Amino acid sequence: MSQHDDTRVIGIDLGGSNVRAAVVNAQGQMLARDQGITPADEGSEAIVKSILDSVNRVLGQAHLAASDLSAVGLSCAGLSNPETGILYTSPNIPTLKDVPLAGLIEKELGKKVFLMNDANAAAVGEMHLGAARGARNFIYVTLSTGIGAGVVIDGKIYAGSTGLASEPGHMIISDEGPECYCGSRGCWEPLASGTALANYARRRIQEGIKTSILDYVDGDAERVTAEVVHRAAQRGDALAKEVIARTAYYVGVGLANLINIFNPELIVIGGGLSNIGDMLLEPAYEEARRRAFSQMSDVVRFARAKLGEDSGVLGAAVFALGEL
Amino acid sequence: MSQHDDTRVIGIDLGGSNVRAAVVNAQGQMLARDQGITPADEGSEAIVKSILDSVNRVLGQAHLAASDLSAVGLSCAGLSNPETGILYTSPNIPTLKDVPLAGLIEKELGKKVFLMNDANAAAVGEMHLGAARGARNFIYVTLSTGIGAGVVIDGKIYAGSTGLASEPGHMIISDEGPECYCGSRGCWEPLASGTALANYARRRIQEGIKTSILDYVDGDAERVTAEVVHRAAQRGDALAKEVIARTAYYVGVGLANLINIFNPELIVIGGGLSNIGDMLLEPAYEEARRRAFSQMSDVVRFARAKLGEDSGVLGAAVFALGEL
Incomplete structure (x- = not known):
């Protein structure tokens, strides 16, 4: 984490009940946070919309636009491929199956989205900050x-x-x-x-x-x-x-x-x-x-x-x- | 394996019944081999002696002295620490417990001895040659x-x-x-x-x-x-x-x-x-x-x-x- 001070990323945590999003600076500090609902039964389109709503709210709170972001990290329980950004299966969100989740959000935000397993995300978080x-x-x-x-x-x-x-x-x-x-x-x-x-x-x-x-x-x-x-x-x-x-x-x-x-x-x-x-x-x-x-x-x-x-x-x- | 052509190492495999030793060149080819007995019940001194006997026979076969070797690799079943060269326990040689096996052989041969678990040795062998x-x-x-x-x-x-x-x-x-x-x-x-x-x-x-x-x-x-x-x-x-x-x-x-x-x-x-x-x-x-x-x-x-x-x-x- 040797980025310039004005580096901003968003972390997203897609859970079975809630979507959380936070704007984080290069020191790992949260500058703004939001929590929305995961429409777990409604399929990928509704879920992606809920993620984007949460992202937009947290960007608003931080007085930022998506273009100000350097990247986005997306954590989700289940089996996913970080290289392709495809979520194969998520135990708590059964309507998501083989969905190119990172790509769908990248398209909307115009920023690179890194998809990862929630436990891997937590491991990285604990390593740097916990x-x-x-x-x-x-x-x-x-x-x-x-x-x-x-x-x-x-x-x-x-x-x-x-x-x-x-x-x-x-x-x-x-x-x-x-x-x-x-x-x-x-x-x-x-x-x-x-x-x-x-x-x-x-x-x-x-x-x-x-x-x-x-x-x-x-x-x-x-x-x-x-x-x-x-x-x-x-x-x-x-x-x-x-x-x-x-x-x-x-x-x-x-x-x-x-x-x-x-x-x-x-x-x-x-x-x-x-x-x-x-x-x-x-x-x-x-x-x-x-x-x-x-x-x-x-x-x-x-x-x-x-x-x-x-x-x-x-x-x-x-x-x-x-x-x- | 980009060593000079005259690089020679010895590989030793200490098993519950047999000690094997081979002189190997930089290409991973065996130039000479030997098989001896593991005096499994007689303790570390006898076992080290048996290893050295096998090493000396195989050196003789290859017309080499210990001083011609670049290093020695020593494979043994069981729990060992490759950094300290200590063998904690070996299922097939119960008389070896917490023995600084690599050090004992190093002292006799005057060459660096790398101790490793037999499965790790086999993994390395299969990766390079198998x-x-x-x-x-x-x-x-x-x-x-x-x-x-x-x-x-x-x-x-x-x-x-x-x-x-x-x-x-x-x-x-x-x-x-x-x-x-x-x-x-x-x-x-x-x-x-x-x-x-x-x-x-x-x-x-x-x-x-x-x-x-x-x-x-x-x-x-x-x-x-x-x-x-x-x-x-x-x-x-x-x-x-x-x-x-x-x-x-x-x-x-x-x-x-x-x-x-x-x-x-x-x-x-x-x-x-x-x-x-x-x-x-x-x-x-x-x-x-x-x-x-x-x-x-x-x-x-x-x-x-x-x-x-x-x-x-x-x-x-x-x-x-x-x-x-």
Whole structure:
């Protein structure tokens, strides 16, 4: 980030519910921000329009025109090719399939758009502005509705041979485990994500286990979320604690794999599920250390992500700055 | 490998049964070779002596002195740190623990010794002289008594933050699966290695399944090996075919993980177990493609390793040449 002081980029974070956009300067500071709605069910045209609306609002806030921008970074969950700008599939926006998302926005703004996976964006953001400053070999893992990861090797995102790496959320840790939307089964994601946690809680409730979790959702098991389970666990609910302990175990198994495969110096954990904090993460780290080679688990540090909700927009913006 | 024509290195492959050594020129050609015994139970002093004996014999064959060498490459199964030259642990040579192996040999020969994991050595060998020529992002997997791997990124071995990457043989693919010597359970290795195959065959035989496998080992189930199971399967033995199919399934599950994590262009399969060939590998590739994201499994090629028994010595030698 050695650009002139007047360099401005926009970072966009396209999520299943919201579009976020921010104008960011060469130092990685947000000068303006906006949040809009993702019309997830309405297809690519409506989604692109919503992105552009958000971009125009944030440009207005910053008293800028699109022509003042140096580039745009676009973060989106799912499988995408950063070289072609095509989004193949996004778990939270099923109407987007094989869409040349970067190209569609480039055409409207007249500026280069860098499309990237949300976890890769967050990894870049944490490296430059957050918990991974100074680290050269680390992994950012987002524990959220799904599980994503960005692997940084020698200070650069590891993209693989066609830009699709890395998807450890779909590494198999329990080969006969639950089916996964990806077509496989026993992947890390359907065992250790926020969705997995809530599903397991619901299943146990339906088995008739007595729990105060239902008090938080008017007795409607369908409305149980990871957050609600966490609140019940904080008040000592036995089922809630069991559900979190089980999720922690699976989080730890996956982390052990990442340690034995990558020998990283640091693993940064982000995503909504990680907000449960020590109750989830400490036993997960313990399981990982128990499972991985001590020579590798002894050197790895674990840290919580620092950028929170801003990781997507900031990471996308910082990535775009790095490409200038 | 742009060294002068008179550049000579030695590659050493320290295995559980044998020490191999070869004099190699700048073009990667073997000028002389030797094979000795590994006194695996006698500890580091005896093992170093055996290595030096082999080196001296091969130097004699090539009419060279140690002083004529530019460097030495040393390949050994197990966990080692290429920067310090320390071998932490080797599955087939349990008497070697935390031994400064490179340093001990350097002291005797007066030449720089590069210590590396045997799978990393084989990956380098296949990249320069074998099945991975021209590939920049690929994974070499050895299916042998254990499972090892060398990950090549942008033409270089991926070493991780402290030189210990990568050990996907100890990625967990079945979290409640069999115990592994590493302390974890359900790792790829105790499910998909040659040892795993033979163990499973023995277990099924002990359950009383009728099989011709025993005909090859004088009725002694303890002597069953992967090779014997393969021979019985080729003659149509039902249990032998079941055992190989089960191993293929687990090989495939692990390969799916490598595809989803690394998005490689190529996976090269070597090691003694891979000599079973299509009967093992085709169903393994099929399972991997079924499990991995199609966008990634569509681009990956699978190939058999080409260097065979020479992969260790050649890879170690070529690695040493690359460091000159």
